[in-house]
Amino acid sequence: MSEDNDKDSKTEEASEKKISDALEKGNVPFSREATLFASLVGILVSLSLFAGPQASLLSGGLSRFLDDPGGVRLFSGEDAVALFWTAFTLAARFLLPIVVVLAAGGLVASLMQNQPRMVGERIRPQWSRVSPAAGWKRIFGKRGHVEFGKSVFKFAAISLICVLLLMSAKDSIIGAMSSEPNQIPSLLLGLAVRLVSAICVATIALVCIDLVWSRLSWRSELRMTKQEVKEEFKQAEGDPIVKARLRSLAKERARHRMMNAVPRASLVIANPTHYAIALYYDRVKGGAPLVLAKGADLIALKIRAIAESHGVPVIEDRALARAMYDAIEVDQWIPQGFYRPVAKILYFLYARGPDAGK
Structure with a gap:
């Protein structure tokens, strides 16, 4: 009850000083849905551009192990290490482009929302992050309700898209049972591209809404009471540096007006x-x-x-x-x-x- 009264008393918009202090502490508006959307776009780009060619290279590199596993030389520890590094190199060549695209997508999504800054406050251990009471409050508070609603929407949208996609590709999936085995990877890749594309389109509206809501919620959390505004004004007026700066600005404006x-x-x-x-x-x-x-x-x-x-x-x-x-x-x-x-x-x-x- 006291928390609701405290929120109701915060009727004033956050001052520039409070916003600046929040940014310095790493308290910035951030949309998780935008980062998730960037990851989905990265997956789509990886599937479209890299998955097919890289899978062919991987299967070609591993074909000699799969076709003739008995012919692989394993007579000593050096042979085992060489085999491991060969398999590791092939897997790394397959995964590296995909990982780079996903990392780049997440980085771009974060940079487009806020300026990068080093904030030690965000990594400093805090009891509120492990406190059961604080966790309970986050789960069942306003933000928890919003996150739950977004999760329900995403689950419903993805489920509907999967059902529709599988129904539309039913004939292709049934036909793949009697087709050549080497045609199955291309079929699965095509279905994956269509699925991720449909999910990206379906989540665009959610991302836009979440971007707006995250900033409005951030502003709402920073709102101030009338007493906080008065105290901040008193502190600013009492600061000799601020007062000297204000006097300097006043003199400069008066001099400029006088010269004009x-x-x-x-x-x-x-x-x-x-x-x-x-x-x-x-x-x-x-x-x-x-x-x-x-x-x-x-x-x-x-x-x-x-x-x-x-x-x-x-x-x-x-x-x-x-x-x-x-x-x-x-x-x-x-x-x-x-x-x-x-x-x-x-x-x-x-x-x-x-x-x-x-």
Whole structure:
């Protein structure tokens, strides 16, 4: 009952931090059906491309043992070892392409679902993995019910496919009883290819559903309560590194916005390289000029360069620039004490034309 209440209280989506922590611990969404489907496709490819030729090579290599077993030399231990390695080599040549295809299919299925990462947490011994209570919970929990439903579906689908396939190939199977023995392997291979192909087609829908469900279930397990969200926010806000990073980002955004506003300034008052203040004045509405940007040293040089590149007049007044830099803030009207000197500069600009600041 408490577990159900806990799940009901998790109403908030998982934060980026919780998702990142889960990924670092190896807790990733994973569909077993996708891996199984990749294995089936690998079996189908192996049967279609390798089983026939490799079986012929294997039977040809073993024919001398089967046709004349009495002629095999076994007089010493060396003869037995040589016979073993010969049989092992033939079997390895038969199985190696099939094993490689199956391994490649499973690897591709895993890589397509998640990025590969080394996680020691997944191999660390944990009591929950061997605990009977935890195992009982996994079997009879929500995930256990879903896995049971998928198993029932796969069993029913495979059984139906086998029945239909055997019924359609009934005549061929009965006819094989009176055919040459060397024709039976090709018949069995054809039936196996048809069977695996039908199973692959039947499980495509299950794989697609399981891929979606695995991710939705993973997200649901990571959901957070409102209290967990608050605690995580407090921890993040209290971290000096995080706070410094947030302040840095805020300053960077403010500086970027300030530089973007310089081209629409009416004038820039400079000193001449140490300070720069960009002002905007609306001749129609009147009122006090608005501070669009201000900066010292390198920022002042950048403000001046942007202004000059966009044709904004730059007026050099050392005392005024220095005094205004300490007294004004960006996105505010200039204080009343600067009305008169700024008004003189504006009158000078409007009276002399666009070349007045040059």
